[in-house]
Amino acid sequence: MSQALHTSSTGINAGQSQINVIAHNVANINTAAFKAANMVFEDLYSHNLSYGSAATKNGGGTNPKQIGVGVKVGGITRNFAPGTFISTGRDLDCMISGSGFFVVQDAEGKVFYTRDGIFSLDSAGNIVTQSGMKVMGAKSTYSNAGSSRNLKVPKNMLAKVTGDPNLGNKTLSSLNNASITGGDVVFTVDGTQYTATIAQNDPDKTVGDLTVNEMLSMLNSTGAGNIFSIENGAIKYDESKDVEFISEGTTSKFVAESGLVLQNPGYELNQVVSLTDVVNYNDTDVISINNVSIDENGILIATYSNGSVLTQYVDEADAIQWKFTTPEGVIITGSDVSATGSAINDSNFTIELATMINEEGLISVGNNLWQWGPNAGDIFYGMAGEMAFGPIESGGYAGSNADIAYELSNMISAQRMIQMNSRVFSTASSVMEILSYLGQ
Numbered sequence: 001m002s003q004a005l006h007t008s009s010t011g012i013n014a015g016q017s018q019i020n021v022i023a024h025n026v027a028n029i030n031t032a033a034f035k036a037a038n039m040v041f042e043d044l045y046s047h048n049l050s051y052g053s054a055a056t057k058n059g060g061g062t063n064p065k066q067i068g069v070g071v072k073v074g075g076i077t078r079n080f081a082p083g084t085f086i087s088t089g090r091d092l093d094c095m096i097s098g099s100g101f102f103v104v105q106d107a108e109g110k111v112f113y114t115r116d117g118i119f120s121l122d123s124a125g126n127i128v129t130q131s132g133m134k135v136m137g138a139k140s141t142y143s144n145a146g147s148s149r150n151l152k153v154p155k156n157m158l159a160k161v162t163g164d165p166n167l168g169n170k171t172l173s174s175l176n177n178a179s180i181t182g183g184d185v186v187f188t189v190d191g192t193q194y195t196a197t198i199a200q201n202d203p204d205k206t207v208g209d210l211t212v213n214e215m216l217s218m219l220n221s222t223g224a225g226n227i228f229s230i231e232n233g234a235i236k237y238d239e240s241k242d243v244e245f246i247s248e249g250t251t252s253k254f255v256a257e258s259g260l261v262l263q264n265p266g267y268e269l270n271q272v273v274s275l276t277d278v279v280n281y282n283d284t285d286v287i288s289i290n291n292v293s294i295d296e297n298g299i300l301i302a303t304y305s306n307g308s309v310l311t312q313y314v315d316e317a318d319a320i321q322w323k324f325t326t327p328e329g330v331i332i333t334g335s336d337v338s339a340t341g342s343a344i345n346d347s348n349f350t351i352e353l354a355t356m357i358n359e360e361g362l363i364s365v366g367n368n369l370w371q372w373g374p375n376a377g378d379i380f381y382g383m384a385g386e387m388a389f390g391p392i393e394s395g396g397y398a399g400s401n402a403d404i405a406y407e408l409s410n411m412i413s414a415q416r417m418i419q420m421n422s423r424v425f426s427t428a429s430s431v432m433e434i435l436s437y438l439g440q
Helices: 002-027 207-218 253-258 404-437
Strands: 037-043 046-049 065-068 071-078 085-087 093-095 101-105 111-114 134-137 158-159 183-189 194-199 228-231 234-237 243-245 260-262 269-270 279-280 287-294 302-305 310-315 318-324 331-333 337-339 354-355 365-367 369-371 379-382 392-394 397-398
Touching: 002 037, 002 071, 002 404, 183 207, 194 207, 207 228, 269 331
Parallel strands: 093 397, 279 337
Antiparallel strands: 037 071, 046 065, 085 397, 093 392, 101 111, 101 134, 101 354, 111 369, 158 279, 158 287, 183 194, 183 243, 228 234, 234 269, 260 269, 287 302, 302 310, 310 318, 318 331, 354 379, 365 369
């Protein structure tokens, strides 16, 4: 009878442990990116009354006679299936639609992993979690080591154009899809107004041909006379003539988008267009950030108050490059986007994801965070939508994957398990009480 008491008590303890697991799952039914746990049981060793015997020539064999001595918790597994997408409308909320974990870092530099994609922008331009942990940025599309650089957006910047000595030899097709449109350049000479119509650009022309030679030819073909010439890389006109350009508000898109600037006062039309945008962080004359969003590859898109856009992209060699779009729509990419100061040097716009051989080997540490465990195996890093990583869905976050109907069903089973084992315990106790009176 004492064995029956022990056996039934293991059932009671195991049922209570299962209820504890279920209670945690139900409590986190609305927790962002929560991963439900499931408990499985194993029987304890058996008391052997007989090991059985093999068949002989004259007799048959016998099976072992065993009495089990209870149940134990065999394991607690995690379900890492993605939860339901919860729409919030916030541009910095995102969900991984597939495999992968966000990589975050605390103030002491310790790395954790999470599926919670509720992010925000702090006062320094860092992308952070709800608890202030920094979200890490990817250094490549796939790597066996983390980048150790966090996501950071220049909250203020000054985009200014500088001279490029090699610009004139580049074709329009090499301007990263820059489109310099045609238009009219309106000016007066000695009181007579002239209009030079610039044709739509040809992608095979060089920048020098378009912005200097063609411009010069069109200006001199208006009937105003050959008063324009090239001097030291700039369009210059005869100082003896009273030449005046109409105000910039009515000049053509050709002038604005090619970078040709009407000097006023002065007698030169200078070529200052360049493929290099120099970005200074916290300059005295800055444009401030308006909005930050996230695309399906986990790349930040920063839009500034003047309409310019700073982001990153993956080139044909699988390298992460910068991409800057001017307010006029000219796209500047790759090595043509450079920086002074700390704006881009300290910034990273691509969210880093991590995956491991065995994600169930991760250790939960609370706050929707996981850390590496000895059975997790090697960890690999990359970006969303590349290699084995799932794409990013923005505008919401991953909800809990706990199934309330499944949990309540398991809770009823655990409750009945405890009730029935309690009945066995009570019966064994009653039998022992009867035995204690024998012989009196």
